[in-house]
Amino acid sequence: MAIAETHPQQQQEKVSSEASAAEKKRWTLSDFDIGKPLGRGKFGHVYLAREKRSNHIVALKVLFKSQLQQSQVEHQLRREVEIQSHLRHPNILRLYGYFYDQKRVYLILEYAAKGELYKELQRCKYFSERRAATYVASLARALIYCHGKHVIHRDIKPENLLIGAQGELKIADFGWSVHTFNRRRTMCGTLDYLPPEMVESVEHDASVDIWSLGVLCYEFLYGVPPFEAKEHSDTYRRIVQVDLKFPPKPIVSSAAKDLISQMLVKDSSQRLPLHKLLEHPWIVQNADPSGIYRA
Numbered sequence: 001m002a003i004a005e006t007h008p009q010q011q012q013e014k015v016s017s018e019a020s021a022a023e024k025k026r027w028t029l030s031d032f033d034i035g036k037p038l039g040r041g042k043f044g045h046v047y048l049a050r051e052k053r054s055n056h057i058v059a060l061k062v063l064f065k066s067q068l069q070q071s072q073v074e075h076q077l078r079r080e081v082e083i084q085s086h087l088r089h090p091n092i093l094r095l096y097g098y099f100y101d102q103k104r105v106y107l108i109l110e111y112a113a114k115g116e117l118y119k120e121l122q123r124c125k126y127f128s129e130r131r132a133a134t135y136v137a138s139l140a141r142a143l144i145y146c147h148g149k150h151v152i153h154r155d156i157k158p159e160n161l162l163i164g165a166q167g168e169l170k171i172a173d174f175g176w177s178v179h180t181f182n183r184r185r186t187m188c189g190t191l192d193y194l195p196p197e198m199v200e201s202v203e204h205d206a207s208v209d210i211w212s213l214g215v216l217c218y219e220f221l222y223g224v225p226p227f228e229a230k231e232h233s234d235t236y237r238r239i240v241q242v243d244l245k246f247p248p249k250p251i252v253s254s255a256a257k258d259l260i261s262q263m264l265v266k267d268s269s270q271r272l273p274l275h276k277l278l279e280h281p282w283i284v285q286n287a288d289p290s291g292i293y294r295a
C-alpha cells in the first residue's frame with residue numbers, strides 16, 4: 001500500500017531536484033563515527049552516529065538490500081526518500097541524505113533524542129489535555145505544511161512519531177511503517193487508524209490525515225484508539241459506522257470530545273479543516289503555542 005502521495009508532476013520535480021541534491025554530496029560510511037544502537041526495524045537497525053567533519057549527531061538507519069528486495073519495497077523506499085528529503089518542518093523528522101554499498105542502504109536521519117512517542121504513551125497510559133492538545137496542534141501544523149506540498153501522510157499513528165530533544169513531536173515515517181512489524185496489536189494492527197474511505201477502498205484525499213489525527217487525539221486522551229476491537233472485522237465495522245463512544249474514565253472535557261467528533265466524520269468533506277482545528281477552543285485553551293510539552 002502506498003502511504004505518502006504526491007501529484008505526478010510534483011513527483012517529477014522532486015525526482016529531478018533530488019538527483020541534483022544527491023550530486024552535491026556523496027556520503028559514505030567512513031564519513032561517520034557509529035555509536036550505540038537506537039532501535040531495530042524490520043529491515044535493519046538504527047544507530048546513533050556523528051558526521052565526522054561537522055560533528056553533527058544523526059540517526060543512521062541501515063537497511064539490508066536483500067530484505068528490501070524480498071519484500072518488494074525498494075520502489076516505496078525510493079519514493080519515501082524523495083518525499084521526506086524535501087520536507088522542512090520542525091515537526092517532521094529531517095532526512096538529510098542517503099547512500100548505499102553492495103549490501104545495504106543507509107538513511108541519514110535527524111536524531112530524535114527523546115525516542116518513541118508510542119513508548120511514552122504506554123508509560124503514561126494516557127496524556128493530559130494540555131499535552132494532547134500541544135501534540136495535536138503541532139501535528140496539525142506539520143500536516144498543513146505537507147498538504148501544501150501535496151503530500152498526504154496517510155499513516156499517522158503513535159508508532160510513527162518520535163520526540164525531539166526539546167520534547168517536540170516529529171513525524172518520522174513517510175511510507176515505511178506499513179511494512180514494518182506491527183509492534184502493538186497483531187489483531188487490529190494498522191486498521192485502527194484508517195478512515196472509512198480507505199477501509200472501503202474508496203477514493204480519498206488529504207482529509208484522511210484529519211481522520212487519523214482525530215484517532216490519535218482520542219488515543220492520547222483515552223490510551224486506546226476509538227474503534228479498537230478484538231476481531232479485525234469488528235474494527236472494520238466500527239470504523240465504517242463511525243461507532244464513536246467516549247468512556248466515562250479517564251475524564252475528558254467536552255471541548256476535547258467536540259473536537260474529536262468534528263474530525264471523525266464519515267463524509268471526508270465535512271471533517272474539520274486543519275486550520276480550523278488550530279482555532280478550536282480546546283486547542284486554543286490547552287496547546288502550548290511553542291509546540292513543546294513541558295511537564
Ligand code: AMP
Pocket residue numbers: 038039040041042043044046059093109110111112113115116162180
Ligand atoms: P524503524 O526502523 O524506523 O522502525 O526504527 C527502529 C527504532 O529505532 C525505532 O523504534 C526508534 O526507537 C529508533 N529510531 C529510529 N529512527 C530514530 C531517530 N531518528 N532518532 C532516534 N531513534 C530512532
